[in-house]
Amino acid sequence: MEDGPSLIAPETRLRGADLVGRALADQGVTDLFFMMGIGGPRSPAVRSCAEAGIATYYVRHEEGAAMAAHAYSRLTKRPGVCCTPLGPGTTNALTGLTNALLDAAPVVLIAGGPGRGDWGLEAYQEQDQLSMFRPACKKVYRVELARKIPEIIAIALHQANSGRKGPVYVEIAGDVLWEEVDAARLAWPPRNRPPARAAAPDAELDAAVALLRTAERPLLLAGSGVIWADAAEQLNRFVADTGIPLVTTPQSRGVVPEDNGLALVASRNRAQRDADVVLVVGTRANWLNGHLRPPRFGADARFIVANIDPEEIGRGRTPDVGVVADAGVFLDQLGARLTRGGGVTAVARAWIENLISLDIAKEPDRETLSEAMPIAPLRLCEEVRRALPRDAVFIVDGHETLEFARRWIPSLSEGNYLTSGPNGCMGVGVPFALGAAVARQDRPVFVLMGDGAFGWHGMEYDTLIRHNLPMVGIVFNNAGFTARPAAMGTGRELGFQRYDLMVSGFGGHGEFVERPEDIAPAIRRAIESGKPALVNVCVDPDAQASGGLLGALGSDAAAR
16 A cells, blocks of 8 residues: 555545544554454444455454454564453453563554543543553553544554554544544555664674673573564574574574574573673563573673663663664674674684583483373473474463473474563463464464463454464363462362363364374364364373473573
């Protein structure tokens, strides 16, 4: 679509609801996740989106809409858009936007709100939604004039996708949706362009090269900023040209395929603890990386931190060199200068070769898999690993599930590994699969999720089935939340429930598996069904992942 709306006769009068679809389509939005629609089920706003050529996906819960838009944004690298009615229909989406904020994902929520004349009168479902969403979003807006809809939607999409990305909330007063305006009075902003890519200054680049040239144990830590910068090619080139080993945050796994020897998995904790110069690109200092502090990283380690967000330079730990720049541009700039200068030292290369050897030596022994019943969790993980195509989108949701899968199932292609991220929010699995199936119809979508995690949004299978979006879900069913040795106590037990019957009842493909030899055939049939499918696998309730999720990803003890 060219900049500006399709030709509208100047005498035409348009309702605010009509402008929503035109404004979104004019800004390049092609997909929308919604529940009830902006302003409620009688509002024509979503109909206007469909009439403008936008594909609309009607979900079963507003939180699912926000989560689907989140996954969609990660896989398309552009804002995911969702909409909700007013009141509880909008506040239901709050957790989804909070999750997107902590994951720095661009999501735009367009919500209905109380009418202008009703505010303060305790009108139907009147709530101060702006105050609720303000701490969960980069920006919040309330539209009180219909003619401002195109402008504010364009601004919201730009804000979500600029700098450190994140969610933006747009509330449209209920009566504004029905307000009529003359087409001649409308101003249509030009389509937003891709964000500008800031380059690093020469002085900071020279300082970074000088520091890396002194390193005896250099290490690169890359985060999801590399994905948002669409810089997989630049990161792979930097690693190949410099030979500096890489560890990633969970959200950026696979940007450098984990069968590349320089992409450390088993020896990542040792590498982080022993590194003397750490190059941090496109990630924040948070609990996932120990805030860049001891004991995760050495007290004497020196840091080079590059981030698009100036507020992240110095958060957690003051760097020796701080650079505000686009991740891809910075990696190309630094890689070229470092290789021209001779690269890393011979001492550093020896340390790197030793790390690679340790990583290979610690590779899991995949040939000694248990035949026990209930099924051993690692047996399920191995069967999933074997079934995954290299380019599959792979989503992991749960507690024990995530920890067992984290080490056993490698990530082999950019953009194929999704978890809830820094928020640790369970229940993202099926909504993320919805967003992924819409965003990447060229890739197979798989979800490995705990039975507890499935309970939050398993009903979104109905959405997948109604919209004929194939995917394969595998339930890591240990009959409850966490493993039985965990200290959860009362409330843990769920039993080996038949989630597969729920999915098949909706018209999807369901399988129930109790024996290890039946896992692979069940997954194969699920793939071949061409439907939204669920393979419900009973695993040992007493099998506890070492350290658990928080221990593996965040605790100081796990770094030792």
